[in-house]
Structure formats: C-alpha cells, structure tokens
Amino acid sequence: MPPTEAADTIVALSSGRPPAGIGVIRCSGPQAFAAAQALAGSLPEPRLASLRHIRRPGSDMLLDEALVIAFPGPRTATGEDLVEFHCHGGRATVDAVLAALVEQPGCRIAQPGEFTRRALVNGRIDLTEAEGLADLLAAETEVQRRSAMARAGGAFRRRLDEWRERLLALSAQAEVAIDYADEEDGETAPDLRPAIAHLRQEIALLLTAPRVEPLRDGVRVVVAGPTNAGKSSLINRIVGYDKAIVTPIAGTTRDVIEIPVSIGGIPFLLVDTAGLRATGDEVEAIGIRRAKEQIEQADILVWLGSPCEKPAGAIQVASKSDLAQPAERGGLRLSSVSGEGVQELIAEVRQRAAALMPKGDELTLDRRQFRLLGDAEAALTRAASLSDALLVAEELRTARVAIDAISGRAGVEDLLDSLFGKFCLGK
Ligand SMILES: Nc1nc2c(ncn2[C@@H]2O[C@H](COP(=O)(O)OP(=O)(O)O)[C@@H](O)[C@H]2O)c(=O)[nH]1
Ligand SMILES: [Mg+2]
Structure with a gap:
C-alpha cells in the first residue's frame, strides 16, 4: 500500500457483511462533509444523529433513509472530518450509497485498515494501540480479548510518551553539559546518571512483562535432539494421531512441522524438527539449520538428546525408556511405545506454559516491542556508566529512536503496510 494520501476522502462499509440489520458507512477526509451534504441535503448538528433522505446528487431517486452523524475533526476516530451513515443493511442499499459517495469529488473507496492508519498518522492512536486493535479484531477467546484490550487501551502509549519526554529533557541537559565542557570555566555540569539509571530501571521492569505471542499464536513447544531419538513419535503420541x-x-524429518493443539485450554504449537547431526545432504542441512532456529525461538524446549548437550532451560527427556538402556541418561524417562512418562511430560509443559501465558488485563509485549525496549534499556545502561557528555547524548538519542520505533513515530513504514494489510475493509 502506498503512503496514505491524506488529500483523499475515503469511504467504506465499516459494519459487517450485508445483508445485516444496519450498514454503517464511514466517510473520512477533507471532503467528507461536502460529500455527505450532497447526498443528505443537509448535515445535522455535530455529533447528533438525525434522519436524512439519502439521494444520489443530480437525481431525485431516493436511495435510503438513514441516520447521519457528522464528527468534525480533529477529535474523531481518524483525526479528520468524519461522517457516518447508518443505512439499511441490504447489499443493494449499501452499494448504492457507497457508489453515490465515491462519485463525489475527492472521494474513493478506502483500503483495508486505512481509517485506523489515518488515526495513527494523525496522532489519534500510536502504533502500540493500532497493534492492540489488530489483536482485538483477531481475538477469538476471552483471554485474548482482555489482553488485546489492555494492548489497545493506551497504557503503553502513555508510558512511552512519558519516557520520551524524559529522554528529551535528559538530552537537553546533556547538550548543556557538552557546552560546559567546551567552556572549561570550572563549573561542573549536573550529573545525569541517577536520572538515567532511574529511567533504565523502569524500562527494565516492563521488559519482564509477559509476551503476547504465546497467547496469540500458541505456546511454542519445540521437540529437538539428534536423529532417531524419537521426536516425531513423541509428538504423534501427544497429539494422538500420526501427524509426523x-x-x-x-x-x-527434514523440515519443521508445526501442529496446533489445545491442552487444558491453553493453545500450543507443537514443533517437530529435523534431528541434529552432521550431514552431507543439502535438504537435511537446511532442515537442521531451521531446527536450530526453532530451538532459539522455543517458549518451551523438550530435549531428547544427551544431557551434556542440553540447551539451557530445556526439559531433559530420556526417550525410548522401554528399551534396555545401557547407561542411565538422566532426565524424564519416557517411551512413546509404552506411554511411560508422557503424562508427566505434558504436566510439566502445561505448568511451564501457564507461567508464560498473560493472565488477561496486564500489559504484554510482542517480539518487536520487546527487542526495541531492550535496545533502549541497553543504551541507557551504557549512558549511565559514561561520563563524557557527548557519548551520553548519543546513547540517549539511541534510546529515544528505539522508543519512537515502538510508538510508530520513526522508521516503521514497512511494518505499517503489513499491519494494516491485515485489517478488514472499513476499519
Ligand atoms: N522402542 C521404542 N522405539 C521408539 C520410540 N520412539 C521412537 N521409536 C522408534 O525410533 C525410530 C525413530 O523414531 P522417530 O520418531 O522417527 O525419531 P526422530 O528422528 O527423532 O523423529 C522409529 O523406528 C521409531 O519407531 C520409543 O519410545 N520406544
Ligand atoms: Mg522425526
């Protein structure tokens, strides 16, 4: 999608697919009032709903009787002049009103997510809220809905805005300190380190917030280890049928296989991986590389290899326990043939997953937010240990760029295209 062309007035059906009881058509942009007036004859008082006869301009034909509400910008959902038509929700009615609207000067049909994108561009919401909205539209469970509400509610935005203000103030003070250094007149610059350390601590605290991905996509349980360890058998045993x-x-197993399952109400993504071994086979080598990536991305890692190679934090499993094991390997004894240890493993995985899942109303971070927040925290950690004002100012700037990227103030065009592409038309 090209950057929003703010000069256009955009029009779309914002309610559900016709036929429906009511069809809400929204029209936003500089020509919204003129276009609406052309169809409705006159506009009601701002923010008051009033019934109007809707006609195609230049013709007497009545298209519909509709409630019309005019919202003057900038205090509107999009930040622009906005008009809502609450029409009858039949397909032909909605189409006729939409067609009459897009015939008006400067008007066109909106792209998916374009109303929300304008809200972002016009500062009505920030990127964290837009991402929360995307989650809200996709929410299928109550926990997902509550978590998305927390993300969309603006609490994160307020915190980011506050941090940004403080970073700007600190930067200004650092600039003063640089001037002091130039003058060498014996005066000492104020020590910024306590304030920087304090800010760093607040950011570090938010970094411990739960991550949204386990809730959104399922908790990633990656089963890994050497070839022939019984990884695929274990996954088949857990899901109850032969998937791998x-x-x-x-x-x-040469590629990564992801199987979504719900266990005890928690969504899981079981990930089967290629066995780790040295290989001359090109395809298998790619699979092994992907397996290593999966091991890094795992929320929970189940390790079927030798304990001395176990990645940190993984659940150690001694597989094929039904076979006579020459040496005790340590870890949870498990057999996909006899079933020994399978319930214990599931219980352990569930317990770990419960600790990972957001509880509902609390703030969660997605991968991108977590990474950027970590960048800001790292920059402030460095800044707090530096005494050269010039270097401090540079680290403060790095921290602010990271904060701005989270809220969508800087360098996020690509992200916006992919985010708003996922929205429905009319949102
Ligand atoms: N006896 C026994 N054999 C197993 C068990 N799990 C897997 N196997 C066998 O070990 C071989 C490799 O299993 P597979 O699940 O493909 O291992 P992967 O390469 O780690 O995915 C197959 O012949 C399986 O039938 C087990 O618990 N007990
Ligand atoms: Mg396998």
Whole structure:
C-alpha cells in the first residue's frame, strides 16, 4: 500500500457483511462533509444523529433513509472530518450509497485498515494501540480479548510518551553539559546518571512483562535432539494421531512441522524438527539449520538428546525408556511405545506454559516491542556508566529512536503496510 494520501476522502462499509440489520458507512477526509451534504441535503448538528433522505446528487431517486452523524475533526476516530451513515443493511442499499459517495469529488473507496492508519498518522492512536486493535479484531477467546484490550487501551502509549519526554529533557541537559565542557570555566555540569539509571530501571521492569505471542499464536513447544531419538513419535503420541512421519531411517524429518493443539485450554504449537547431526545432504542441512532456529525461538524446549548437550532451560527427556538402556541418561524417562512418562511430560509443559501465558488485563509485549525496549534499556545502561557528555547524548538519542520505533513515530513504514494489510475493509 502506498503512503496514505491524506488529500483523499475515503469511504467504506465499516459494519459487517450485508445483508445485516444496519450498514454503517464511514466517510473520512477533507471532503467528507461536502460529500455527505450532497447526498443528505443537509448535515445535522455535530455529533447528533438525525434522519436524512439519502439521494444520489443530480437525481431525485431516493436511495435510503438513514441516520447521519457528522464528527468534525480533529477529535474523531481518524483525526479528520468524519461522517457516518447508518443505512439499511441490504447489499443493494449499501452499494448504492457507497457508489453515490465515491462519485463525489475527492472521494474513493478506502483500503483495508486505512481509517485506523489515518488515526495513527494523525496522532489519534500510536502504533502500540493500532497493534492492540489488530489483536482485538483477531481475538477469538476471552483471554485474548482482555489482553488485546489492555494492548489497545493506551497504557503503553502513555508510558512511552512519558519516557520520551524524559529522554528529551535528559538530552537537553546533556547538550548543556557538552557546552560546559567546551567552556572549561570550572563549573561542573549536573550529573545525569541517577536520572538515567532511574529511567533504565523502569524500562527494565516492563521488559519482564509477559509476551503476547504465546497467547496469540500458541505456546511454542519445540521437540529437538539428534536423529532417531524419537521426536516425531513423541509428538504423534501427544497429539494422538500420526501427524509426523516416523521411520527407523535417520533424517526422516527434514523440515519443521508445526501442529496446533489445545491442552487444558491453553493453545500450543507443537514443533517437530529435523534431528541434529552432521550431514552431507543439502535438504537435511537446511532442515537442521531451521531446527536450530526453532530451538532459539522455543517458549518451551523438550530435549531428547544427551544431557551434556542440553540447551539451557530445556526439559531433559530420556526417550525410548522401554528399551534396555545401557547407561542411565538422566532426565524424564519416557517411551512413546509404552506411554511411560508422557503424562508427566505434558504436566510439566502445561505448568511451564501457564507461567508464560498473560493472565488477561496486564500489559504484554510482542517480539518487536520487546527487542526495541531492550535496545533502549541497553543504551541507557551504557549512558549511565559514561561520563563524557557527548557519548551520553548519543546513547540517549539511541534510546529515544528505539522508543519512537515502538510508538510508530520513526522508521516503521514497512511494518505499517503489513499491519494494516491485515485489517478488514472499513476499519
Ligand atoms: N522402542 C521404542 N522405539 C521408539 C520410540 N520412539 C521412537 N521409536 C522408534 O525410533 C525410530 C525413530 O523414531 P522417530 O520418531 O522417527 O525419531 P526422530 O528422528 O527423532 O523423529 C522409529 O523406528 C521409531 O519407531 C520409543 O519410545 N520406544
Ligand atoms: Mg522425526
């Protein structure tokens, strides 16, 4: 999608797919009032709903009788002049009113998410709220809805705005300190380190907030280990049917297989991976590389390999416990054949997952927000240990750029395209 062309007035059906009881058509932009007036004859008082006969301009034909509400910008959903038509919700009615509107000068049909994008561009919401809205539109469970409300509610935005103000003030003070240094007149610049350390601490605290991905996409449980350890068999045993191919041939699973399952009301994504081993096979080598990526992205890692190679934090499993094991390998004894240990493993995974899941109303961070917040925190950690005002000012700037990227003030065009592409038309 090209950057929003603010000169256009955009029009779309914002309510559900016709036929429906009512169809809410929204029209936003500089020509919104003129276009609406052309159809409705006159506009009601701002923010008051009033019934109007809707006609196609230049013709006497009545299209509909509709409630019309005019919202003068900038205090509107989009930040622009905005008009809502609450029409009858039949397909033909909605189409006729939409068609008459887009015939008006400067008007066109909106792209998906374009109303929300304008809200962002005009500062009515920030990126954290827009992302929360996207989650809200996609929410299917009550926990998801509550979490999305917390994300869309603006609490994060207020905190970011406050941090930004403080960073700007600190930067200004650092500039003063740089001037002091130039003058060398014996006066000492104020020590910024306590204030920087304090800000860093607040950011570090938010970094411990739960992540949204387990709730949004399911908790990623990655099963990894050497070839033939029984990874695919274990996954099949857990999901209860043969999803992954199992053979005695080492290197059978070559790609990453993701299986969504719900266990005890928690959404999981079980991830089967290619076994780790040295291989000359090109395809298998790619699979092994992906497996290593999965190990890094895991929320919970189930390790079927040797304990001395176990990645930190993984659940150690001694697989094929039904076979006589020459040496005690340590970890949870488990057999996909006899079923030994499978329930214990599931219980352990569930317990770990419950600790990862956001509880509902609290603020959550997505991967991008977490990374950027971590960048800001790291910059402030460095700033707090520096004494050269010039370097401090540079670190403060780095922190602010990261904060601005979270709220969408800086360098996020690509992200906006992909975010708003996911919105429905009329949102
Ligand atoms: N006896 C026994 N054999 C198993 C068990 N799990 C897997 N196997 C066998 O070990 C071989 C490799 O299993 P597979 O699940 O494909 O291992 P992967 O390469 O780690 O995915 C197959 O022949 C399986 O039938 C188990 O718990 N007990
Ligand atoms: Mg396998």
